[in-house]
Amino acid sequence: MDKSVQQRLAWAITGSGHYLRESLSILQSLDDVDIFLSKAAAEILKQYGFQAQLEATGHRIYQDKTASSVPVELFYEGKYHTLVISPATSNTIAKMAYGFSDSLVTNLFAQAGKTRVHSIVFACDTVPEIDAESIVSEAPRENFVKVYPRQIDLDNAVKLAQFEHTQVVENMSQLQHAVMQRLADVHQTGTKEISIESQ
Ligand SMILES: Cc1cc2nc3c(=O)[nH]c(=O)nc-3n(C[C@H](O)[C@H](O)[C@H](O)COP(=O)(O)O)c2cc1C
Numbered sequence: 001m002d003k004s005v006q007q008r009l010a011w012a013i014t015g016s017g018h019y020l021r022e023s024l025s026i027l028q029s030l031d032d033v034d035i036f037l038s039k040a041a042a043e044i045l046k047q048y049g050f051q052a053q054l055e056a057t058g059h060r061i062y063q064d065k066t067a068s069s070v071p072v073e074l075f076y077e078g079k080y081h082t083l084v085i086s087p088a089t090s091n092t093i094a095k096m097a098y099g100f101s102d103s104l105v106t107n108l109f110a111q112a113g114k115t116r117v118h119s120i121v122f123a124c125d126t127v128p129e130i131d132a133e134s135i136v137s138e139a140p141r142e143n144f145v146k147v148y149p150r151q152i153d154l155d156n157a158v159k160l161a162q163f164e165h166t167q168v169v170e171n172m173s174q175l176q177h178a179v180m181q182r183l184a185d186v187h188q189t190g191t192k193e194i195s196i197e198s199q
Contacts, residue, residue, distance in 0.1 A: 007081040007186070008032045009179075010074075010112075011059075012105040015040020016087035017048055018124040018137040018147070022172045023086045024053050026179065033059045034080075036071060038092065038105045047140045064104035071104065075111040081186045083112040086175055087124035090153045096121075096163075097156040112165070119166045120178045123157040125149050127170045 011033050013023060027033060035057070037045070042063055045051050054061065062071045074080065085092070085105060092105055101110035112119045125135065126149050137147045161168035169175045 006032065008034055008079060009183070010034050010036060010080040010083045010108060012036040012038070012083065012085045012088075012108055013041040013045070014038045014085065014087060014089040014092045014105055015044045016089045016124045017044055017139055018135070019087040019122065019172065020044065020048060020050060021053075021138065023122075023175075024050055024057065026086075026172075026176055027057045027059065028053075030179070033057070034062065034074070035059045036062045036104055036108055037064060038089075038103055039064045040089070040091075048138075049140075062104070069101075069104045069107035072107045072111045075108070075115050075117065078115075080112075080117055082179075082182050083108055083117055083119045084121075084175075084179060085109065085119065086122035088121050090123075090125050090150075090156070093121070093123045093126075093153065093160060094156045097159040113163065116165055118182060119163075120175065120182065121160060121166065121168050122170075122172075122175045123153070123160070123168060126154055126157045 009030065009032060011027060013035065015038055027035065045054055095102065095106045096109045101107045109119060125137070125147060127135065135147050135149065136144050139145050157168055160166060167178055169178050
């Protein structure tokens with residue numbers, strides 16, 4: 001039996017306090033999104049007191065609870081036109097840059113690549129905002145800490161940007177623009193409506 005499926009946006013959140021608030025705020029403004037949390041993200045959201053904000057987005061939430069990352073099956077079914085990973089920790093960036101797929105989020109990225117789904121990644125700890133070296137990162141309970149990105153983190157983000165079907169953005173305004181542009185492109189080319197064969 002044929003069934004028509006409306007493709008959606010997949011948005012993965014990793015265990016970063018930096019730019020978590022801002023990522024949730026963009027998520028709140030979007031429709032037709034499924035959210036995927038790394039194990040660390042599920043903890044950090046609670047530590048920062050953002051659980052209610054996450055739930056208020058109204059989006060379906062998938063957690064990292066299985067060894068094989070069962071939710072990646074949704075990519076095989078063609079359910080998504082785009083994967084966004086924001087905020088992406090240094091840990092997840094490093095794993096993705098070297099082709100690891102041993103967690104839900106790194107599996108989503110690998111499967112997006114293998115099924116030629118466009119990915120937009122915001123590596124949260126790479127670009128200085130205040131001066132040439134450090135960035136200001138939000139800690140729990142609205143405290144702020146100065147963070148100095150390591151060379152390895154910068155190198156991994158550059159390496160990831162060379163992947164096929166992958167766009168690495170450097171700040172929230174680039175992220176918002178990339179997501180809006182992608183949604184406009186998807187609507188324009190009419191690829192939102194696809195037909196899959198159910199078994
Ligand atoms: C309060 C708190 C804030 C954190 N913020 C960041 C962050 O901004 N960037 C980062 O790369 N890691 C951050 N971490 C560390 C990650 O959560 C940790 O590396 C974790 O293993 C990442 O797992 P994931 O990449 O699978 O989400 C934070 C940890 C804690 C406890």
